[in-house]
Amino acid sequence: MYWQRKAGVALMAAGGLLLAAFVVPTVYGRAMSHLAVAEFRAESGSHRLWDSARIRAYQRTLAMVMPTPEGVLRVPKAGIEVPVYEGTSDLVLNRGVGHVTGTALPGEAGNVAITGHRDGFFRGLKDLAVGDKIEVQRSDTAGGTDTYVVDRIHIVLPGDTSVLNNTGRSTLTLITCYPFYYVGAAPQRYIVQAIKQGA
Incomplete structure (x- = not known):
């Protein structure tokens, strides 16, 4: 019975860690994404009017070589x-x-x-x-x-x-x-x- 309780506690702890491993990066990623969008809009008066999806599309191109x-x-x-x-x-x-x-x-x-x-x-x-x-x-x-x-x-x-x-x-x-x-x-x-x- 004692080992079952220990296994249950260990499983609960592992489940909590797995949940945290998923939730923390997801929440952090969304927060950073919103922050990046806000910073981008603040860079220029014209950018503040942009659609969020358009800003993300623009940011993806920054790593690409253009003619x-x-x-x-x-x-x-x-x-x-x-x-x-x-x-x-x-x-x-x-x-x-x-x-x-x-x-x-x-x-x-x-x-x-x-x-x-x-x-x-x-x-x-x-x-x-x-x-x-x-x-x-x-x-x-x-x-x-x-x-x-x-x-x-x-x-x-x-x-x-x-x-x-x-x-x-x-x-x-x-x-x-x-x-x-x-x-x-x-x-x-x-x-x-x-x-x-x-x-």
């Missing part, structure tokens, strides 16, 4: 400063914003189209108005910065690719999903078009 960006997009009014990578893959859009392949490259004449997530880097586009300035600092050999002025903001359906057409002027087209706080796959696209100064 050299084509440039840096700055939207002072919206607090946006983000690298522009080629393409629109998940990796690209989680790490920065993506240049739409087939449109003019930064620094070229034509329509430069750039897309980003509405719950990430491009959430601040909702605060833009006609007349606001946007900058694209190029990373090509010539370098330099192109300044654009917002000319038009409109909403289109996802299948409307006319926003990618050459406009006959040096244009910057920023594309994101809309509505900004829609739950699920957003049914529309928010388009910001800007004209290059001096063009």
Whole structure:
């Protein structure tokens, strides 16, 4: 009987240790995750508006090797400063914003189209108005910065690719999903078009 009691106590202690081994890291992990999200949002005014899942997706990309960006997009009014990578893959859009392949490259004449997530880097586009300035600092050999002025903001359906057409002027087209706080796959696209100064 004595050994049974000792075995019972030992089993209870082992069960308590196993439970603690599971609960402590889980609670600690969740607390640290919430802390990391809060710190990330505090880093920049634009990040505080990000969706938590988007922040985690961005953080996962930090350990990955990325190609050299084509440039840096700055939207002072919206607090946006983000690298522009080629393409629109998940990796690209989680790490920065993506240049739409087939449109003019930064620094070229034509329509430069750039897309980003509405719950990430491009959430601040909702605060833009006609007349606001946007900058694209190029990373090509010539370098330099192109300044654009917002000319038009409109909403289109996802299948409307006319926003990618050459406009006959040096244009910057920023594309994101809309509505900004829609739950699920957003049914529309928010388009910001800007004209290059001096063009």
